[in-house]
Amino acid sequence: MKDNRFLPVNATEMRERGWDAPDFVYVCGDAYVDHPTFGAAIITRVLEAKGYRVAVLSQPDYKSCEDFKRFGRPRLGFLVSAGNIDSMVAHYTAAKKKRSNDYYSPGGKCGFRPDRPTIVYSNRIREAYGDVPIILGGLEASLRRFAHYDYWDNKVRRSVLVDSRADILTYGMGENILIRIAEILDKGVPVKKIRDVRGTVYLCSPEDKVNYPVAATFDYNILKEDKRAYAEAFGVQYKNQDSINGQAICEMYDNKMLVQNPPMPPLEREELDWVYSLPYARTYHPMYEKDGGVPAIEEVRFSITHNRGCFGACNFCALAFHQGRTVRSRSIESCVREAKLITEMPDFKGYIHDVGGPTANFRYPSCDKQLKDGVCPSRKCLAPTPCKNLKADHTEYIRLIEEIEALPKVKKVFIRSGIRFDYLMYDKSDAFFRKLVRDNVSGQLKVAPEHCSSGVLSCMGKPSFNIYEGFRKKYFELCREVGKEQYLVPYLMSSHPGSTLQDAVELAVCLKRDNYAPEQVQDYYPTPGTASTVMYYTGINPMNMKKVYVAVDYREKQLQRALLQFNRPQNAPLVREALKAAGREDLIGNTKECLVRAEGGHHASKPSQRNSNCNSVSKNNRNSKNPHSKKERSSQNTAKKATLNKKTSKRR
Numbered sequence: 001m002k003d004n005r006f007l008p009v010n011a012t013e014m015r016e017r018g019w020d021a022p023d024f025v026y027v028c029g030d031a032y033v034d035h036p037t038f039g040a041a042i043i044t045r046v047l048e049a050k051g052y053r054v055a056v057l058s059q060p061d062y063k064s065c066e067d068f069k070r071f072g073r074p075r076l077g078f079l080v081s082a083g084n085i086d087s088m089v090a091h092y093t094a095a096k097k098k099r100s101n102d103y104y105s106p107g108g109k110c111g112f113r114p115d116r117p118t119i120v121y122s123n124r125i126r127e128a129y130g131d132v133p134i135i136l137g138g139l140e141a142s143l144r145r146f147a148h149y150d151y152w153d154n155k156v157r158r159s160v161l162v163d164s165r166a167d168i169l170t171y172g173m174g175e176n177i178l179i180r181i182a183e184i185l186d187k188g189v190p191v192k193k194i195r196d197v198r199g200t201v202y203l204c205s206p207e208d209k210v211n212y213p214v215a216a217t218f219d220y221n222i223l224k225e226d227k228r229a230y231a232e233a234f235g236v237q238y239k240n241q242d243s244i245n246g247q248a249i250c251e252m253y254d255n256k257m258l259v260q261n262p263p264m265p266p267l268e269r270e271e272l273d274w275v276y277s278l279p280y281a282r283t284y285h286p287m288y289e290k291d292g293g294v295p296a297i298e299e300v301r302f303s304i305t306h307n308r309g310c311f312g313a314c315n316f317c318a319l320a321f322h323q324g325r326t327v328r329s330r331s332i333e334s335c336v337r338e339a340k341l342i343t344e345m346p347d348f349k350g351y352i353h354d355v356g357g358p359t360a361n362f363r364y365p366s367c368d369k370q371l372k373d374g375v376c377p378s379r380k381c382l383a384p385t386p387c388k389n390l391k392a393d394h395t396e397y398i399r400l401i402e403e404i405e406a407l408p409k410v411k412k413v414f415i416r417s418g419i420r421f422d423y424l425m426y427d428k429s430d431a432f433f434r435k436l437v438r439d440n441v442s443g444q445l446k447v448a449p450e451h452c453s454s455g456v457l458s459c460m461g462k463p464s465f466n467i468y469e470g471f472r473k474k475y476f477e478l479c480r481e482v483g484k485e486q487y488l489v490p491y492l493m494s495s496h497p498g499s500t501l502q503d504a505v506e507l508a509v510c511l512k513r514d515n516y517a518p519e520q521v522q523d524y525y526p527t528p529g530t531a532s533t534v535m536y537y538t539g540i541n542p543m544n545m546k547k548v549y550v551a552v553d554y555r556e557k558q559l560q561r562a563l564l565q566f567n568r569p570q571n572a573p574l575v576r577e578a579l580k581a582a583g584r585e586d587l588i589g590n591t592k593e594c595l596v597r598a599e600g601g602h603h604a605s606k607p608s609q610r611n612s613n614c615n616s617v618s619k620n621n622r623n624s625k626n627p628h629s630k631k632e633r634s635s636q637n638t639a640k641k642a643t644l645n646k647k648t649s650k651r652r
Helices: 011-016 039-049 087-091 117-129 138-143 160-164 175-186 227-239 269-276 286-291 295-299 332-343 369-373 395-405 421-426 431-439 454-460 465-482 501-513 531-538 554-564 569-581 613-617 629-638 644-650
Strands: 024-028 054-058 077-081 134-137 148-150 155-157 168-170 200-204 214-219 248-253 256-260 303-305 354-356 444-450 487-494
Touching: 024 039, 039 054, 039 077, 039 138, 039 175, 077 117, 077 138, 117 134, 117 138, 117 160, 134 138, 134 160, 134 175, 138 160, 138 168, 148 531, 160 168, 160 200, 160 256, 168 175, 175 269, 214 227, 227 531, 269 332, 303 332, 332 395, 354 395, 395 431, 421 431, 421 465, 431 465, 444 454, 444 465, 454 531, 465 487, 487 554, 501 554, 501 569, 554 569
Parallel strands: 024 054, 024 077, 077 134, 134 168, 214 248, 303 354, 444 487
Antiparallel strands: 148 155, 168 200, 200 256, 248 256
16 A cells, blocks of 8 residues: 655654655645655655655754754765755746745745755755755756856855765756666665766765766856857757766866766656556645645646657756756556546546646657657757758647546646647648547637747747747637637746847737737746846847847837737836837827827827738738637736746646
């Protein structure tokens, strides 16, 4: 019988299990949620299944080292993670203002963890136990493993491994990495001698031998001052994140050398099935009931993750640097077993909220070549055009959804993770598209065209806007065919590197043409581990080393954002200012082509005859009525406000 009790969270619970000390103490910046969409739950359950004693120290009091002594000194070491998302993203908005909520903390309240807990926790552990082994993991450590531009400090910081004084950093998906480290530690090997495990980063002397071929060596003292060198370094790092063709990378820190070993291969289907079969409690720890629980569980309580990795490779997304571009998926049988568990939960109402992942409609690598040669270092699978080797096929995903739908207690299965609409359009069969519209949309479908300007989309690593236009047209055709009033909610982003005021105007004109008034617009947010962040900091695209325009002035960011919500009365002064600065005063006035009235309500000038790229996409329909315009406007009033946490972890 599987034991799905929560792991010990204090010394009393540890002793009740008959332990005198744990093998590992897992320290986490999030509240303790034992659900397989939380990294802490997966790693602790995996180690438990391998026979190790694991205690959980969630959101410890970091103001002294006393709370880190709660379980005594662990036999093998401390595992330290900031939590499901980067702590600075969790704490601050894109405008660097403090957030009012923390969805990974009890009651959604802030203040339960410090900024950069990976560093703070590790230093407290050193204070408490000296040379005890400390292994870093999780998203924050993974994306900050090299010298990295930090948006909040506005400078290039050192690797988090250097600042934390930990022994090893694990990056990517950590199950097999930590199993291997645990086995070596259990044999009595000193942690400082563990240097050959894939998926790890360690510090050593510059004279020490590296166990793998080295792609390049960089110097932090140069990277922190030379933006071009920094962009070049990221380009090398990005091209070496594949387990088949990736090589080691080194960084010099005065008298120390940081070494990243090549990535650990992704878990194959049988391994993923095993990971998701472990006895998760599937909820937050009861100690949080008095606080109202942990809000983050609500989005995933009745959801199933069926895949890992994403070959979409958007430049603003950290997935390529963390989970990787190689897609793997669970078996249908494994997902159906999890669905059955969900149907037995006492508060299940018959609705599976999602069967998804980083990108919902990926099940396999994008081509057969990847299985032998790995992902192409210098070619994206989907953008700017689809690779000739791309295999776009939703057959198995359809079968997966249908088998879950066939379960007796399931009324409906929704797909709420981001889908790649371009991949869907490249499938020669429209069977999945039809099924999605007929059965699996919960009133509105969210997709991510992000922009309409070809220059901006190129910097984003996104496909041509024509693809979105074709998708949008067919979506509403299918909605009519099945007799359903359903909406399409596109995610849009302002001020991404490459976006000028003219580009923002182009997008605003496109929105007006389509009678779409977005309720939400995401300001570009530079976060560690993405190509877009490198562009923001350096003004250079690390993929081709070409210069990129970057809106770094706060006022210009305000103007670009206001243009995307030009219909709001409070934005009118900003929209006028933006249009004047962009040389588009023809869009100020009272005609139907104008975005905003002139100050005082008077017509400003005659409409311009020029056409934006966005307009020219569907110029034949420009003057015709759009039968879906009301629906699309209405969808914004009915859409729930999405949290940034969900965008960061599941979007696109």
